[in-house]
Structures are given as structure tokens and as C-alpha cells.
Amino acid sequence: VSIGTGASAEYEATVTSPVNIAVIKYWGKRNTDLILPTNSSLSCTLSQDDLHTKTTVRCSPKYKQDRLWLNGFEEPVVPTHGRGYRCLQELRQLRKVIEDENPTEPKLSEYKVHIVSENNFPTAAGLASSASGYAALVQALANMYNLTCDQTELSKIARLGSGSATRSVFGGFVEWKAGEDPLGSDSCAVCVAPETHWPSLRALVLVVSDAKKGTPSTSGMSATVSTSTLFEQRIKYVVPERLKDIKEAILNKDFKTFAEITMRDSNQFHAVCLDTYPPITYMNNISIGIIRLIHMFNSQVDPETNAPLGVRAAYTFDAGPNAVIYTEESNIKELVSIITHFFPPSQATSLKSYLPSAPSLFDIPALDQNSTIPLNESLLAPYKKTFVPFELGSIRRIIYTKIGDGPRFLNHSQSLLNEAGMPK
Numbered sequence: 001v002s003i004g005t006g007a008s009a010e011y012e013a014t015v016t017s018p019v020n021i022a023v024i025k026y027w028g029k030r031n032t033d034l035i036l037p038t039n040s041s042l043s044c045t046l047s048q049d050d051l052h053t054k055t056t057v058r059c060s061p062k063y064k065q066d067r068l069w070l071n072g073f074e075e076p077v078v079p080t081h082g083r084g085y086r087c088l089q090e091l092r093q094l095r096k097v098i099e100d101e102n103p104t105e106p107k108l109s110e111y112k113v114h115i116v117s118e119n120n121f122p123t124a125a126g127l128a129s130s131a132s133g134y135a136a137l138v139q140a141l142a143n144m145y146n147l148t149c150d151q152t153e154l155s156k157i158a159r160l161g162s163g164s165a166t167r168s169v170f171g172g173f174v175e176w177k178a179g180e181d182p183l184g185s186d187s188c189a190v191c192v193a194p195e196t197h198w199p200s201l202r203a204l205v206l207v208v209s210d211a212k213k214g215t216p217s218t219s220g221m222s223a224t225v226s227t228s229t230l231f232e233q234r235i236k237y238v239v240p241e242r243l244k245d246i247k248e249a250i251l252n253k254d255f256k257t258f259a260e261i262t263m264r265d266s267n268q269f270h271a272v273c274l275d276t277y278p279p280i281t282y283m284n285n286i287s288i289g290i291i292r293l294i295h296m297f298n299s300q301v302d303p304e305t306n307a308p309l310g311v312r313a314a315y316t317f318d319a320g321p322n323a324v325i326y327t328e329e330s331n332i333k334e335l336v337s338i339i340t341h342f343f344p345p346s347q348a349t350s351l352k353s354y355l356p357s358a359p360s361l362f363d364i365p366a367l368d369q370n371s372t373i374p375l376n377e378s379l380l381a382p383y384k385k386t387f388v389p390f391e392l393g394s395i396r397r398i399i400y401t402k403i404g405d406g407p408r409f410l411n412h413s414q415s416l417l418n419e420a421g422m423p424k
């Protein structure tokens with residue numbers, strides 16, 4: 001939108017962008033400068049109703065410098081280098097092409113930009129925000145500059161911010177094609193299936209308690225590429241086969257195959273981390289407990305017929321101890337009951353902050369101080385034989401969400417900047 005008219009007009013855009021969680025992991029760069037990956041990857045976009053980054057960008061002939069506010073704080077140094085600046089420069093360049101072709105267009109490429117960006121999930125939740133963050137930045141700038149490039153083109157610019165951001169410019173099921181061009185012209189995202197394709201698919205984000213900050217993914221993956229011998233096997237043979245199979249499973253809504261590949265790929269990613277020298281570990285004992293519990297869930301039998309119920313849930317872990325569980329809607333109540341029983345909240349945590357979706361999931365009228373999740377003893381009995389509940393507070397929070405759409409465009413009333421161009 002433009003604010004005002006004539007030579008003093010300002011131009012603005014506000015968007016939200018989603019988080020994505022890979023089921024075939026990106027781990028390894030063949031070019032660290034252009035962020036070109038060693039292998040293709042595939043993710044599910046999660047719903048922005050639950051998790052998103054919101055970003056407003058505005059350019060004005062009045063602004064003296066590019067400025068950036070992240071989650072309420074201004075980034076102290078004017079970002080004239082770094083990944084965000086790189087994305088900005090790329091988009092400015094595309095804007096300039098339009099201006100050179102149409103001399104009547106306002107010269108937005110010469111204006112400085114104010115950027116405000118916020119996550120709707122606390123950074124303390126331990127969730128990665130670079131994917132939604134760079135996707136939101138790139139989408140907002142492209143809108144403000146009135147660029148005509150499509151989402152696949154845009155994904156290449158988001159890639160320069162963070163590899164995983166490549167996949168956050170689409171909703172649904174998204175592949176980041178590694179590509180072959182040394183300059184990265186074919187290293188971009190494509191939508192494998194839209195968010196409406198598999199409406200029963202659900203995700204649970206299990207935020208695991210962890211004090212220490214682990215190895216950042218950029219340095220972690222570079223160490224893996226240069227030291228792991230398992231890694232070569234993974235990118236040469238394992239990933240290409242899995243990608244083909246999981247795409248087919250997604251198109252057929254074949255949960256069992258989708259889930260098995262997802263779990264195996266998460267496990268292999270963490271195996272190449274352990275094969276890195278010195279080794280990198282992202283999962284902790286709570287993560288391992290979650291893996292055990294999901295495998296128990298997947299080996300349950302029907303209490304009446306004794307027939308196996310089959311694979312009904314899949315875990316996946318990124319560069320930290322938090323788990324994301326994929327399952328279908330029909331299993332969600334049972335699964336959440338089991339998880340919350342064996343990973344109970346700390347005494348100080350209200351049900352409202354531990355499991356914000358509790359009222360709709362369990363028909364609990366209101367989330368007051370004393371609300372608890374109803375117990376189902378017969379459901380828990382088979383697990384209790386071998387599984388001992390974890391310490392209170394091992395899982396801090398459970399976010400219940402589904403597959404969602406790509407970046408959303410908001411109007412001026414939702415802007416994060418006030419009239420003076422400062423954060424509201």
C-alpha cells in the first residue's frame with residue numbers, strides 16, 4: 001500500500017509467514033555463500049494460526065537509514081552485511097529493474113527501509129524462527145516493491161537468508177530442490193501438494209526443557225560435511241530414494257509410509273550428527289523418551305481383536321531437543337492423553353500454558369487453575385508396564401496444530417509501524 005501521495009509518499013507491506021518442519025532433512029551445504037544444499041529436502045508447512053512471523057516493511061524518502069527491529073528490540077548495528085541485508089539488496093535490485101523500464105515508477109529502490117518483525121511464539125519456546133522470519137521479510141519486501149516474481153523465484157531469495165526459509169514461501173507440502181547450477185538458479189522450492197490436500201494431518205510441537213544452547217545449524221552442518229563418512233552415503237543413495245517414496249506417500253495420503261520415512265530420516269540426520277567429529281548431539285534423554293513412547297504407541301494392538309493398530313504417529317527432531325509429532329486427527333486425543341501422562345507439566349505450570357488446546361481437545365469447559373486432563377486408565381495400562389513417567393516439566397508446552405497455507409498479506413490497519421515509522 002502507499003501512504004500519502006506525490007514525492008513524499010511512503011510504501012508499505014505487512015505479511016505473516018509460516019514455520020515449516022522438514023520430514024526429509026536439509027543438512028549440508030555445497031556452497032556456503034549462496035546457501036546451496038548438498039541434497040533436496042521436503043517439509044510440511046504448519047498453520048500460521050498457531051505459529052508465524054509477522055513482518056512490516058516500509059520505505060520512505062524521509063528515512064535516513066535502513067533499520068530493523070526484531071521481537072521488540074532494534075538490532076544495534078545497521079545491518080549493512082549479513083544474510084538479511086543480502087535479501088534486501090537482491091529485492092532492491094529487482095525493483096530497480098522495474099524502475100529502469102518504467103521511468104514514471106517511484107524510485108523505491110533508492111529509499112531506506114524500516115523493518116519490524118515479531119514471532120507469535122516466544123523465542124523461549126525453543127522453536128527455530130529463521131525459516132518463517134526470512135520468508136516473511138522477503139515476501140513483505142516483494143509486496144512493497146510490487147514485484148511480479150512468483151513464489152519459486154522468491155524462494156531463491158529467501159534461501160539467501162536461511163536454507164530452511166526456502167520452503168516457507170509455500171503452504172502445504174514443499175520440496176526444496178537442491179538443483180545443479182553452481183550459481184543456484186535451480187535451487188528453489190516447489191509445492192508438492194497444497195495445504196488442503198491432506199486435511200486430517202495434524203502436528204504436535206513438544207517443547208522440551210533444555211538449558212543449554214546447542215551447536216548452531218550453520219556450523220553444525222559444515223562440520224558434518226567435512227568429517228562424517230556416513231553423510232556421503234546419505235546424500236548419494238538414501239535421500240534420493242526417500243524423497244521419491246515420501247512424495248508418493250503424500251500424494252496417496254499413505255500415513256504409514258509417510259511416518260516411517262519421516263522417523264527414519266530424522267534418526268539418520270541425528271546419526272550423521274553423531275558421526276561428525278567431534279560429535280554433535282541435539283537430542284537429550286527427554287527426546288529419546290519421546291521416541292520410545294511413539295514406537296510403543298505404534299506397536300499397540302486392538303484390545304478386543306488383538307490386531308495391530310499400525311503406525312499412527314511419527315516423530316521428527318531438528319537441531320535441538322524439541323519434537324514435532326505428525327499424526328492423523330482420529331488419533332490425536334489418545335496420543336495427547338498418553339504424552340501428557342508420561343511427560344506431565346511442572347507443578348508451577350498451568351494447563352493453559354502447558355497445553356493451550358486442552359479445552360477443545362478434551363471438552364474441558366474452562367482453563368482455570370485446577371483444570372486437569374481426564375485420565376483413561378485402560379488406555380495407559382499397556383504402557384505402564386515398561387514406561388516410567390518422566391520428571392514433571394520435562395515437556396514444557398504442547399502446541400497442537402495442522403498443515404497450513406503460505407504467506408498471508410495483511411492490510412495497513414495491521415501494520416507494526418506507527419505514522420512516524422517507528423514500531424507501534
Ligand code: DP6
Nearest residue numbers: 022025026162163164217218318319
Ligand atoms: C535441522 O536453515 O537453520 O532444521 O541454512 O545455515 O541457515 P542455514 O540452516 P537452517 O538449517 C535447518 C536444518 C534443519 C533441517 C531442515 O529444516 O531441513
